[in-house]
Amino acid sequence: MLTDLPWVSGSLARATLVHDWRRFLPAILSVAFAGVLMLVQLGLLTGMFGTVTVLVDSIPAQLWVTAPATRSVDETADIPVSLAALIRSDPDILASDVLSLRDASWRSADGQRVAVTLVALSAEAGAPVCPEPMRTQCPMLASPGSVAVDRSEADKLGAVPGASAEIDGHRVRVVALSDGMRSIGTTYVFTSRQTLDDLQAGDAQAADHTSFVLGRIAAGSDAGRVRDDLRKLLPRTTARVWTRAQLSRDSRHFWLRESGVGAGFLFSTTLGLLIAIVITSQCLRGVILGQLREYAVLRAMGIPTRRLALVVVEQAAWIGAVGTVVMWYVVIAVAALAQRCYVPFTLSRGGLLVAGGIGLATAIGSGLLALRGLYRVEPAELLR
Known part of the structure; x- marks a missing residue:
């Protein structure tokens, strides 16, 4: 049929x-x-x-301590640097470090000015705050006055390795270009904590405060449990503790709603x-x-x-x-x-x-x- x-x-x-x-x-x-x-x-x-969350997603530290009112990683407020030593009292914390973000004015060699955000990192490849894409660039920031910018921002800043520029009137030198560290909300300029302190020499309280305190936990430890332990340790009026995944997710949701x-x-x-x-x-x-x-x-x-x-x-x-x-x-x-x-x-x-x-x-x-x-x-x- x-x-x-x-x-x-x-x-x-x-x-x-x-x-x-x-x-x-x-x-x-x-x-x-x-x-x-x-x-x-x-x-x-x-x-x-x-x-928006490139810093959170690329930095290996599993725990982030922020100001209590923080809703997104781009909403920074100062917290005491001493919190880094306080969270190390938890036996699950292997290492802690600070990450500072500061607004600044960049002036290239040709006189062009750009508003930037300074990101102060520890100049060590294995530091908890060194982003994964910058493992080779972080040690290059150890020299005073050294900075690095993302390759995608190089043309806007007029930055090439070896070039000089000014940040808030202080001369700096571009030592490296990073990849994959671009932010849509601002232009990141990476430097060391020492260089940031030199740039803020006139601010007596700057050295005692930071934007974030980061912690790296022991292998096999549960980040959520350690976060809860630290929340009991830290006063709620002083700081808020996040896991990396939580801060990244909530920051994206905040931008999704607010933008x-x-x-x-x-x-x-x-x-x-x-x-x-x-x-x-x-x-x-x-x-x-x-x-x-x-x-x-x-x-x-x-x-x-x-x-x-x-x-x-x-x-x-x-x-x-x-x-x-x-x-x-x-x-x-x-x-x-x-x-x-x-x-x-x-x-x-x-x-x-x-x-x-x-x-x-x-x-x-x-x-x-x-x-x-x-x-x-x-x-x-x-x-x-």
């Missing part, structure tokens, strides 16, 4: 796609476009938030998906209407509408699958271009899979919507 032949569903769907690929191309591109739109926006959003970017991303993504669904549905509907005579012939041969519907649904699934593959290649190319241009862009495997699933579901859903034209086919009307 013809109704039992497998080519009526699977093979026919693939053969039609291959033979009439130009007819299906707009639908494939619409699925790919929707996924690219969603992933590019997601990549830019997560990349931007990643620059309004999250609502804009949700709106634009939803709009893009709706446009893709409409375009894909219309493309598939046009394809089906263009093939009504062929479907009428199959129905006249005794092929039930249910079997023909499977052909349409499988065509939609193939369109979604091919569109997803195209989307992945385009987004990977966009990510490479963004990295080359120093644009913050984060692409995760989970995001790729979710976007692919949405694209496939969009195509199949559009195919189901397009079935109305198939069910209205009357062979006698088309074969007269």
Whole structure:
């Protein structure tokens, strides 16, 4: 029986796609476009938030001590340096250190001024506050007056290794360029604690205060438990203790709520998906209407509408699958271009899979919507 032949569903769907690929191309591109739109926006959003928490995410210390009112890592307020010695009294703390952030004015050799944030690190490769991407640069900051900037900010600051500049009227020398330490909210200039003290020589209280106290815990210790122990040790009115993951997560959530970017991303993504669904549905509907005579012939041969519907649904699934593959290649190319241009862009495997699933579901859903034209086919009307 013809109704039992497998080519009526699977093979026919693939053969039609291959033979009439130009007819299906707009639908494939619409699925790919929707996924690219969603992933590019997601990549830019997560990349931007990643620059907000770049210090937290790149510094290996598992515990952070901040001012009690801190809601995000970019909201800094001074706390006593003596807290570093206090948290070392916990047996699970192997080492502690301080991390200071100070606003300053950068003046390049050509006279250009830029507002920057000084980040004072310990000039040791294994220090708890040395970021992972700067393991080779941290020891280079030991020399007084030495600074490092991220490569993506070098042109704006007029900074190259060996060049001189001024920070608040004090001469400094650029000794290195880092990678992956860009912040969207400010321009980081990395230096040592000693150099920062020299730059703040007129502030008598500066040496007694810092922005963060960081702790590195012993292997096998639970960061959450140690955090809770330190919260009992430190007065609530003086400081607040965070795990690294908690501070990073809460900082991103704070920016998501306060900046309004999250609502804009949700709106634009939803709009893009709706446009893709409409375009894909219309493309598939046009394809089906263009093939009504062929479907009428199959129905006249005794092929039930249910079997023909499977052909349409499988065509939609193939369109979604091919569109997803195209989307992945385009987004990977966009990510490479963004990295080359120093644009913050984060692409995760989970995001790729979710976007692919949405694209496939969009195509199949559009195919189901397009079935109305198939069910209205009357062979006698088309074969007269």
